Amino acid sequence: MALLLDRDGSKEFDHLLAPFPALRERLAGAGFDSELRGAGPLLQRARARWAERLALVGDAAGYVDAITGQGLSLAFAASTVLMDTLPADLSVDLGPALRRYDARLRTRWLQYALPAHALVALSRRPALRRVALRSVSAIPGAFGALVRLVAMA
Template identity: 45%
Template sequence: SAEAAFRGGPGAGVRRTELHAALHERAAALGIRTVAAKVGEIRQDQHTVTAAGLTARWLIAADGLHSPLRRVLGLDHPVPGPGRYGLRRHYPLAPWTDHVEVHWSRHGEAYVTPVGERLVGVAVLSRDRRPYDQHLAAFPALAARLADGPGATPVRGAGPLRQRALRRRAGRVLLVGDAAGYVDALTGEGIALAVATATAAVDCLSAGRPEDYPRRWARVTRRYRLLTAALLGAAGHPSSGRLIVAAAHRAPAVFRTAVRALQ
């Protein structure tokens, strides 16, 4: 095993539902208008774009991993090979550590995150499509810790995780977050990248230079894409995983540097 802490202090483990509620409350407090509508057709000309009955100068599409807007705009790019999938469940147990734990098996990885005083999230990422309990059985030490705690939530899943976009911009529409392309969840940077790419999009539009956004997107996401692709290659080979963990155990300073690169 190997252990490392973030440089700037601990992070925050929180359920996504609580985060969404906090974001919604903040937007409401700032007086931001929210429209509940489904975007289907997108129409745009030289000066405006129209979606869901609203017309504006620009549209930022942040509609997730399997972005319908990316598909409508003809920007989906097929990804060859077997896809990776994620499954997660929350358990009503007191966290046994204040770290995020990553457990490896020959089938995939399990990620354990403390998200409350008596709540632990356990997510599994794998190319093997099998029931959650079968995945969990591949991690005997972790399964033993969870044996006395019934699942607090149903199993939820997502995938395939790898997504590509032909471009990050189509006319007056800019793709941000997962909609702009996604490598994998194993480094846990989805929200950070969503914020970073959305900031880049807004900066480019504010400066009157939307044509700069694809380059800004590439620069903002480069470290994530390279590091995640490298770790994903190792995750696909159990022997590589064992070597990486052993090396991290023997060289903790190097491991800390790698972990802090994710901040």
């Protein structure tokens, strides 16, 4: 679970859950698996996901933020795409296969990166975040639909 904290981290966990009574109820009595930690911004850009005989996967291929929780899913997807794209004989010119890898991965990466950039932007603008959360909360099923959209990445 990820929570958007104030820059100074001054709000307590229970206070952060106050707007989400159903979630607060489900988490009641649950302990923490680790200490509260945070850092950022975490954006890592890669000029290219491949070069000659090298392919980048996972966070090395580009990373926006952990806010969507999609890091491992993207790494596994990229690994699968790479395996499906590479020829059996790795001694041949890999340029065409790596170009196909990059093209196939680009759509998947954008499905993650665009919502992640939007969520990071909301996390940095408290007033806009409050308006967005109120708006999504007012429309039945909207929040769940947004979560499913991000999870598909």
